[in-house]
Amino acid sequence: MTATTPTPADLPAQPAAHGHGHGDHTLTGFVIFLLSESVIFLALFAGYAIYKTSSPLWLPPGVEGLEVAMPLRFTVVLVSSSGVIYLAERALHRGRLGEFRAWWLLTMAMGTVFLVGQGLEWAGLPFGLGDGVYGASFYLLTGFHGLHVLTGVLLMGLMLARSFRPGNYDAGSVGVTAVSLFWHFVDVIWVVLFVLIYVWQR
Amino acid sequence: MTSTAPAPAPSFDPRVLKAPHPVPGAPNNWRRFLSFNTDAKVIGLQYMITSLFFLLVGGLLSMIMRGELITPAADLVDPTVYNGLYTMHGTVMLFLFLFPILNGFNNLLIPPMIGAPDMAFPRLNAAAFWMVPVFGVILMASFLVPGGPSGAGWWAYPPQSIQNPLGHFLNGQFLWILAVALSGISSIMGAVNFITTIIRMRAPGMGWFRMPIFCWTAVAAQAIQLIGLPVLTAGAVLLLFDLSFGTSFYRPEGGGDPMLYQHFFWFYSHPAVYVMVLPVFGIFSELFPVYARKPLFGYHVVAIASFAITFLSLIVWVHHMFYSGTPQWMRNLFMVTTMLIAVPTGIKVFAWIGTLWGGKLRLTTAMLFCLGGVFNFIFAGITGIMLATVPVDIHVGNTYFVVGHFHTVIFSTITYGVFAGIYHWFPKFTGRMMYEGLGKLHFVLTFIGSQLTFLPMHAAGLLGMPRRVASYDPEFAFANVLASLGAFLLGVATIPFLLNLVSSWVRGEKAPPNPWHAIGLEWLLPSPPPAENFEDDVPTVISGPYGYGLGRPLVEDEQRYVAKAASAASAATGGA
Amino acid sequence: MTTASPSPGRSPRLWGVLLVLLAVLADLAASFWMAAASHHWLPVPASAAAAPVDNLFALEVGIGSFIFFGCSGVMLWTLLFNRAPKYDLDNGDPIEGNLKLEIVWTLIPLVIVMLIAWKAIDVSTTLSTLGGKVRVTGGHGAMHGAEGPAAALEAADDPAAAEPIEVIGRQWSWEFIYPNGVHSSELHLPEGQRSYLRLSATDVIHGFFVPAFRLKQDLIPGSVIDYSLIPTRAGRYRLRDSMFSGGYFSSNQTDVVVEPPEQYAAWLEQALAQPLRPAANAATDLYAQRLARGDRGWATVPPAPPPLVHVSADPAASHEG
Structure with a gap:
């Protein structure tokens, strides 16, 4: 659901509590926030590219590079979850609450799978956070992104819980739209990150 | 009230916001300033009071520093203590005085100026404010940790800032990064709120080019926050990891590069000066028309110049690194972009002077601070061009010339603008007039004090006195004695100011709705305005701002709003 | 300022032009004096970089002084002659702008700073x-x-x-x-x-x-x-x-x-x-x-x-x- 400015006619019906009537502002504000948030990643990406091209010490001794096959599978899971969350949103639009919850839960599951995959990868790596600027950059970038995935999953959990509240969507579903936007954002960031860290190794 | 003129931007329906007050039953006395109040006007005053407190803290630190520097040797305090003092002075003044006080102005002014009842996100707004005391306490707490506060300067350049001499996890530098990070989060929350409010909640008829310049500069400044702050945050996160978790982002031993921090830091911290100066340009642009009784000269160009400054400010940061081994082509490129900023800022200065020309000047305290601020700013702009010039910067960079230039901007322009704004809008938001006599005394002492403090610094810098020193060669003694005396005079100047603030607020003369005969939506409200400003009676704007002498009404049915504000005022007087 | 009409006396235009001319001349003289004086604000020149840097600085001091004295002079003029009497609540001339003037004061600073930048690049190149x-x-x-x-x-x-x-x-x-x-x-x-x-x-x-x-x-x-x-x-x-x-x-x-x-x-x-x-x-x-x-x-x-x-x-x- 995109921002629909409430017409004066449906205003009196609006529940005034909790500021739900501010839906149109919420999305504007959230998009502005996401634009700002993307600049953090932009800065970190630029820093990574500068280190990779200029540092006299890059891969720690004994480290050949990163394995790509497994992370690629988890990437596919994460990126396709963007499609699933779209299905969830569409279901909600059409008023099919049960279907919405199913797709929504699937998205959460896919995000969790991604996080578990990343945890497994971290556990098996031969270098740590303290191993030069390479180790530091790798863990910081993937960790900071992982934190965003976790935030996304938690927010989705919150939205799921709220969906059981009667009349929750009477005033619109801005929260769901915002979380879904956030999820797409997290996915796009990952694609760039994947290219930077896993594809651009030579 | 039927709208006859086609409204260019019917961007919001007031009834959307007719929701009950977010915190029903909030106290309506001084205790509201200690509560999680979501009314932008209360939050604005909370910001103001908090930041004025920290102005005193930062000022006190600078007094000790100037006491140390009144003699060449480091005899008053240990050099390490001096380093901590100057670090905290800069950090407090920027993050706890200027940013919060300008957010105070944003909170007080933006909603009434655009006819909105409140900010778009009142609770976010309150949360953003309450982070200020939190990180203020964190920063002050760093005085108490073993080893003292950060002594790395407000730039916190690594590797010096990550040396952590005592090896404790909880050290002054750690708390400093934490405080700056929280300040950044608070600023981002504020920026989202201010921009959303201005985009979506303008009164009917208020198109972009009918908006007061203060709102233009607010958007321009907050846009810098949104683009720049994340970069500083990224740099600060890496710094924190290097300091506390042993990574090597900025340690050459592990392949890191201390120069990357400088890029991250200045990408935000140069534009940060524009975050502070743009709203002050806005204040100047609001006040000159009022006290010169003329429309703002070249309103459209002045409005657009704000965004030219925003854009250019984001592509000049390397001018802080001309002597850091930056290649020649890059130095030349950034010199040119830096100098280009002179064009939009020049436009504004000339527009203010054009506004004064042929006006009917009224030298109130607010006007005096505006005139003084612009006078100082022209000087600072010229020394700014010198600093942008690569060969000259290579000589004067990192000397007291920069300290003089920077303080002429930060204090003698921005803080003057802040004072002007306080004297101008104090009656509106407290309902009391300030004493003009004390105000003028404050201005005279401040003006003399700031010239005496900051002019000699330029001279010392030209002769080669490095900034940030706790001791110096005897040839710089004369300039430093003058600067110290000036600084103490500035300290004295705050006494009439504080006296004025407190006594006016407590027992000042009751303020009419429009004591300065100014044009603007905020002056159509009673003083102080009711909680939701115009409530559901938002005026329809029918002309641009600053229509002095043009005989055109600002809003439809203007006389009705004037009468309404006047009757509210007399009712309040009768009740009290 | 083409709209200058300081007093409605005899041939105000001529007096106005003369006054402006005189002010510009005084400003120029003061700026030249500042530029010459600026050499004394610096330490002894002891390297090949000193002369070009000092000259560039003097050029900036000269141009800067001209602008500074010019702008603050106009401000001082308005302070002296455009004050409102105490109980005068009138407005000033309702001038909202002047496109030609605005273009001029956009272009002139642009030309000046580019000139300085060009000089500076020249100096940096010779120093290398x-x-x-x-x-x-x-x-x-x-x-x-x-x-x-x-x-x-x-x-x-x-x-x-x-x-x-x-x-x-x-x-x-x-x-x-x-x-x-x-x-x-x-x-x-x-x-x-x-x-x-x-x-x-x-x-x-x-x-x-x-x-x-x-x-x-x-x-x-x-x-x-x-x-x-x-x-x-x-x-x-x-x-x-x-x-x-x-x-x-x-x-x-x-x-x-x-x-x-x-x-x-x-x-x-x-x-x-x-x-x-x-x-x-x-x-x-x-x-x-x-x-x-x-x-x-x-x-x-x-x-x-x-x-x-x-x-x-x-x-x-x-x-x-």
Whole structure:
């Protein structure tokens, strides 16, 4: 659901509590926030590219590079979850609450799978956070992104819980739209990150 | 009230916001300033009071520093203590005085100026404010940790800032990064709120080019926050990891590069000066028309110049690194972009002077601070061009010339603008007039004090006195004695100011709705305005701002709003 | 200001034009005077960079003064002659702008700053003090950078160049190592020749700043930076650390001694005959005093041990700039 400015006619019906009537502002504000948030990643990406091209010490001794096959599978899971969350949103639009919850839960599951995959990868790596600027950059970038995935999953959990509240969507579903936007954002960031860290190794 | 003129931007329906007050039953006395109040006007005053407190803290630190520097040797305090003092002075003044006080102005002014009842996100707004005391306490707490506060300067350049001499996890530098990070989060929350409010909640008829310049500069400044702050945050996160978790982002031993921090830091911290100066340009642009009784000269160009400054400010940061081994082509490129900023800022200065020309000047305290601020700013702009010039910067960079230039901007322009704004809008938001006599005394002492403090610094810098020193060669003694005396005079100047603030607020003369005969939506409200400003009676704007002498009404049915504000005022007087 | 009409007296236009002309002339005279005076605000000029930098600065002072006096003069005029009487609530002339004027005051500053930028690029190009920069690992880059790309860069810069003098910055001391193996804690340079320096720092960033030379360059840990300059005046000048480097930053200064080439060569010979001993160092002394007083004050790393040198800086010697 995109921002629909409430017409004066449906205003009196609006529940005034909790500021739900501010839906149109919420999305504007959230998009502005996401634009700002993307600049953090932009800065970190630029820093990574500068280190990779200029540092006299890059891969720690004994480290050949990163394995790509497994992370690629988890990437596919994460990126396709963007499609699933779209299905969830569409279901909600059409008023099919049960279907919405199913797709929504699937998205959460896919995000969790991604996080578990990343945890497994971290556990098996031969270098740590303290191993030069390479180790530091790798863990910081993937960790900071992982934190965003976790935030996304938690927010989705919150939205799921709220969906059981009667009349929750009477005033619109801005929260769901915002979380879904956030999820797409997290996915796009990952694609760039994947290219930077896993594809651009030579 | 039927709208006859086609409204260019019917961007919001007031009834959307007719929701009950977010915190029903909030106290309506001084205790509201200690509560999680979501009314932008209360939050604005909370910001103001908090930041004025920290102005005193930062000022006190600078007094000790100037006491140390009144003699060449480091005899008053240990050099390490001096380093901590100057670090905290800069950090407090920027993050706890200027940013919060300008957010105070944003909170007080933006909603009434655009006819909105409140900010778009009142609770976010309150949360953003309450982070200020939190990180203020964190920063002050760093005085108490073993080893003292950060002594790395407000730039916190690594590797010096990550040396952590005592090896404790909880050290002054750690708390400093934490405080700056929280300040950044608070600023981002504020920026989202201010921009959303201005985009979506303008009164009917208020198109972009009918908006007061203060709102233009607010958007321009907050846009810098949104683009720049994340970069500083990224740099600060890496710094924190290097300091506390042993990574090597900025340690050459592990392949890191201390120069990357400088890029991250200045990408935000140069534009940060524009975050502070743009709203002050806005204040100047609001006040000159009022006290010169003329429309703002070249309103459209002045409005657009704000965004030219925003854009250019984001592509000049390397001018802080001309002597850091930056290649020649890059130095030349950034010199040119830096100098280009002179064009939009020049436009504004000339527009203010054009506004004064042929006006009917009224030298109130607010006007005096505006005139003084612009006078100082022209000087600072010229020394700014010198600093942008690569060969000259290579000589004067990192000397007291920069300290003089920077303080002429930060204090003698921005803080003057802040004072002007306080004297101008104090009656509106407290309902009391300030004493003009004390105000003028404050201005005279401040003006003399700031010239005496900051002019000699330029001279010392030209002769080669490095900034940030706790001791110096005897040839710089004369300039430093003058600067110290000036600084103490500035300290004295705050006494009439504080006296004025407190006594006016407590027992000042009751303020009419429009004591300065100014044009603007905020002056159509009673003083102080009711909680939701115009409530559901938002005026329809029918002309641009600053229509002095043009005989055109600002809003439809203007006389009705004037009468309404006047009757509210007399009712309040009768009740009290 | 074309709309100027100061008083409605006889032929106001003529008087107005005359007045403006007079004001511009006075402004010009004052600006020329400021530009000439600006040379006295700077230390003695002791390197080839000084004259062009000082002239550029004087040009900026001149242009800046013209603008500053012009703008503040107009402001003063309005203050004197455009004041409203006490109870006059009238408005001023309702002028909302003047497109021509606005275009003029956009273009003129643009032309002026571009002119200054062009002059500045010209000066930087003729000075060409900054050589190559090479990233190395480890805190003390100088040892690694001697061969390899840095040497190649220097050779490309000037094939006839002598080997550079190593300049090492520490918390808080300076060390200079000459091609013949002399170590010193004050920098000796021959007058009238291009001297090549190789800058490195062992701990934090420092700044090599000689005000009399009008030159400044940071020393960056993990990098080796080639630098060159031409001292042009014999004498003793201050070398100051210009980049904040922690605890005893302000004590991190020494002298540069510029002397005629023969004298410089003789000094190098004599110096080599001296025994190596720890250099006199202000930071070490101050830190010892602090420890003696019970280590009060805020945290600082201890100073690095003073370098072992043949010739130590003389703290009592007086410097010129």
